[in-house]
Amino acid sequence: MGENVVRSERQQIRVLLTKIGLDGHTRGIKAVAAMLRNAGMEVVYLGHFQSPKGILKSALQEDVDIIGVSCLAGEHLTLVPKLMRLAKENNVEGIPIVVGGVIPDEDVENLEAMGVHGVFTPGATSHQIISFIKDAVREKRG
Amino acid sequence: MSTKLDRLTEAYYEKVKRTRTWSGIQLKPIYTPQDLAGVDFERDIADAGQYPFTRGIHPDMYRGKLWTRRQGWGYGLGEDTNKQLKQLIEQGNTGLSIYRDLPSANGIDSDHPMAEGEVGVAGVALCSVQDMEAIMDGIPLDRITTSLLCGSVVAPIMLAQYIALADKTGVPRNKLRGQVSSDPLMGYFCYGKESNPLDLCVKAAVDVIEFCNKEMPQWNATYISACYNLREAAALTASQEIALGFGHAMAYIRGAMARGLGIDDIAPRANFYCNVGIDFFEEIAKFRAMRRMWARLMKEKFGAKDPRSWRFRLATQTSGASLTKQQPLNNIVRAAFQTMASVIGGAQSVYCTPYEETVCLPTDLGQEIALRTQEIIAYETGVAAVADPLGGSYYLETLTNRIEEEASELLDRIEEMGGIVEAIRTGWVESLLDNQLTQYQKEVESGQRTVVGLNTFVRPPREGDFPGGILRIPAHVEEEQIARVKRLKETRDSPKVREAITNLRCTAEKGAGVNLMPAIIDAVKVYATIEEIQGTIREAFGYTWDPMDMRKSPF
Numbered sequence: 001m002g003e004n005v006v007r008s009e010r011q012q013i014r015v016l017l018t019k020i021g022l023d024g025h026t027r028g029i030k031a032v033a034a035m036l037r038n039a040g041m042e043v044v045y046l047g048h049f050q051s052p053k054g055i056l057k058s059a060l061q062e063d064v065d066i067i068g069v070s071c072l073a074g075e076h077l078t079l080v081p082k083l084m085r086l087a088k089e090n091n092v093e094g095i096p097i098v099v100g101g102v103i104p105d106e107d108v109e110n111l112e113a114m115g116v117h118g119v120f121t122p123g124a125t126s127h128q129i130i131s132f133i134k135d136a137v138r139e140k141r142g
Numbered sequence: 143m144s145t146k147l148d149r150l151t152e153a154y155y156e157k158v159k160r161t162r163t164w165s166g167i168q169l170k171p172i173y174t175p176q177d178l179a180g181v182d183f184e185r186d187i188a189d190a191g192q193y194p195f196t197r198g199i200h201p202d203m204y205r206g207k208l209w210t211r212r213q214g215w216g217y218g219l220g221e222d223t224n225k226q227l228k229q230l231i232e233q234g235n236t237g238l239s240i241y242r243d244l245p246s247a248n249g250i251d252s253d254h255p256m257a258e259g260e261v262g263v264a265g266v267a268l269c270s271v272q273d274m275e276a277i278m279d280g281i282p283l284d285r286i287t288t289s290l291l292c293g294s295v296v297a298p299i300m301l302a303q304y305i306a307l308a309d310k311t312g313v314p315r316n317k318l319r320g321q322v323s324s325d326p327l328m329g330y331f332c333y334g335k336e337s338n339p340l341d342l343c344v345k346a347a348v349d350v351i352e353f354c355n356k357e358m359p360q361w362n363a364t365y366i367s368a369c370y371n372l373r374e375a376a377a378l379t380a381s382q383e384i385a386l387g388f389g390h391a392m393a394y395i396r397g398a399m400a401r402g403l404g405i406d407d408i409a410p411r412a413n414f415y416c417n418v419g420i421d422f423f424e425e426i427a428k429f430r431a432m433r434r435m436w437a438r439l440m441k442e443k444f445g446a447k448d449p450r451s452w453r454f455r456l457a458t459q460t461s462g463a464s465l466t467k468q469q470p471l472n473n474i475v476r477a478a479f480q481t482m483a484s485v486i487g488g489a490q491s492v493y494c495t496p497y498e499e500t501v502c503l504p505t506d507l508g509q510e511i512a513l514r515t516q517e518i519i520a521y522e523t524g525v526a527a528v529a530d531p532l533g534g535s536y537y538l539e540t541l542t543n544r545i546e547e548e549a550s551e552l553l554d555r556i557e558e559m560g561g562i563v564e565a566i567r568t569g570w571v572e573s574l575l576d577n578q579l580t581q582y583q584k585e586v587e588s589g590q591r592t593v594v595g596l597n598t599f600v601r602p603p604r605e606g607d608f609p610g611g612i613l614r615i616p617a618h619v620e621e622e623q624i625a626r627v628k629r630l631k632e633t634r635d636s637p638k639v640r641e642a643i644t645n646l647r648c649t650a651e652k653g654a655g656v657n658l659m660p661a662i663i664d665a666v667k668v669y670a671t672i673e674e675i676q677g678t679i680r681e682a683f684g685y686t687w688d689p690m691d692m693r694k695s696p697f
Contacts, residue, residue, distance in 0.1 A: 021244070021256070021258075021259055021260050022244035022245060022247075022248055022256060022257070022260045023244060023260075023264070024244075024331075024332050024333045024334050025332075025375070026375070027374075027375055027376065027377075027463075027579060030576065030579065031579065031580070031583045034580050034583075035583075048334060049256065049334060049336065049689065049690050051255070051256065051258075073244060073260065073263055073264040074259070074260075074263045074264070074502075074615060075259055075260070077259075077614075078258070078259030078260075078263075079258070079259040082258075082259070102467075102500065102501055102502075103501075104501045104502065104608075104612045105603050106612065121467060122466070122467050122500065122596075123466070123467065123468055123596050125587060126587060
């Protein structure tokens with residue numbers, strides 16, 4: 001599973017991608033997974049039926065650099081806030097969390113205020129997502 | 143200004159870039175009688191209402207009956223959805239279509255831990271018959287047709303809730319008309335493998351077919367929603383949509399035949415819920431190809447003798463995935479073309495997807511515009527007055543032939559693998575979906591496919607892009623629904639529930655060939671919940687109580 005390499009020494013970026021809650025629309029997140037793998041990143045894809053607690057647990061177990069959450073059915077208003085709260089409470093804030101999917105523009109500000117590092121909705125290009133992730137991880141690794 | 147004028151000149155002289163259909167079929171600049179050299183009118187085209195029904199399944203098509211305007215809705219509590227359905231009827235909807243929420247689709251109750259944040263959100267909760275009662279309050283079941291959009295393994299339970307309500311309100315079962323999208327194999331991909339194990343998927347569909355054959359002859363017991371949903375999930379081509387949908391249908395038909403039903407008991411009540419994409423002519427050709435393929439499949443392969451078995455009954459929904467979040471009012475235009483293609487393509491029912499689909503459930507304004515779109519097409523454009531208006535077109539007939547060829551080849555390949563369930567089990571279908579989606583995504587990003595507002599003619603979002611607003615689920619819904627479910631579990635006749643569940647379990651344990659519908663209906667009537675019923679069935683077949691393995695049976 002995880003290598004015996006301290007995260008900051010590892011070159012390759014390790015990304016956790018996941019759905020949250022019950023939604024089963026995986027078209028977007030699968031496209032992102034393919035895109036990131038093509039860019040040389042390591043992708044751990046959790047799939048669906050993931051709770052906020054489960055996602056954070058997996059993120060720590062898998063020793064990832066960044067978490068990407070896909071929402072379609074309104075989870076960004078209910079479960080993502082819970083995810084962000086749990087991350088804070090459990091001191092997991094070191095791992096940036098980005099969110100994507102069906103998210104009205106008017107909700108993006110709220111998500112960012114909660115600490116979501118970035119929001120990507122349909123139309124975001126691979127270039128935008130990849131450079132954002134690279135920058136976020138570089139910043140985090142210091 | 144000079145660069146703008148340069149651009150204008152360039153645009154003025156612009157040529158058609160894309161010479162393939164949306165699905166990738168290479169097109170000629172023009173089609174001529176030569177292209178139809180091998181076509182025999184009687185054999186391949188015939189008249190509307192005549193085998194092989196290429197031109198439509200009824201001789202008089204819309205002069206006999208207009209297509210059903212079947213806008214779907216459903217969110218919040220049962221009584222909220224009841225209001226939405228009534229509002230749609232007032233606005234011109236002529237058939238009901240109800241979305242259910244994700245916990246219900248996955249067979250868990252509103253009070254399940256994984257239901258958090260999901261109750262009444264993507265649809266309305268159908269946790270128990272109490273919900274169905276609230277949803278359909280004041281709507282006479284013998285005077286309307288209803289689509290219960292399910293597409294997962296709990297279809298029998300939702301149908302049972304509807305039947306229980308009919309029994310309670312004195313409507314004879316043989317008067318019920320409509321469908322529950324009992325295409326659980328689609329749920330395997332769209333809702334989750336854990337909640338839709340393949341054996342339970344086929345059993346659920348077959349139980350519904352067998353039960354309805356006896357008790358509900360007017361109900362459409364085979365309703366293949368894979369066509370719409372798999373295409374949405376993976377940007378499938380027209381022929382892939384056909385092959386996978388027909389593959390699903392054949393799995394259920396064979397399952398029902400193994401129980402002793404004849405093909406003519408099954409096929410007359412089979413319907414398909416299909417996608418309408420943005421390539422206008424290709425979609426029309428696709429529907430014509432589907433009709434001809436189905437007719438031939440039923441008559442020649444399955445030996446159906448009843449002409450009603452040969453008729454491919456088509457319901458459509460305009461593609462949500464073809465819409466954009468950017469400049470969303472453009473979606474009204476897209477949905478209008480797609481609705482028009484459905485009508486010219488001879489659909490029996492149409493759902494015109496509202497413009498805000500890319501960000502939320504339909505708003506009042508979105509639904510209104512969608513219905514008006516249907517009505518303008520029905521009453522102003524004149525396209526409904528003549529059956530199969532494009533029949534005989536050198537282009538359309540060629541394209542129809544081509545799509546049928548490709549779809550037949552793919553379906554043959556699925557058959558060689560042992561049918562769709564095998565094809566799913568071996569991962570072949572999943573590869574197909576993944577590869578197709580990756581390909582499509584590449585083409586959009588590289589600009590090979592133009593999507594207006596997304597990769598061309600872009601502009602930043604603007605105030606007023608969504609004049610109907612964004613639909614929000616009120617905060618109290620989940621809390622209230624959970625409270626109702628808890629109250630229900632406390633106040634219902636527990637011994638009766640226990641008895642019904644025990645009976646269900648014993649029946650299920652008798653094996654996959656024993657129909658569970660009667661036992662499910664009995665359980666539903668005493669207010670057993672969807673999780674209690676599905677959990678009991680799951681355990682009888684060796685699965686965990688719930689798909690996430692978080693709760694245990696309370697019985």
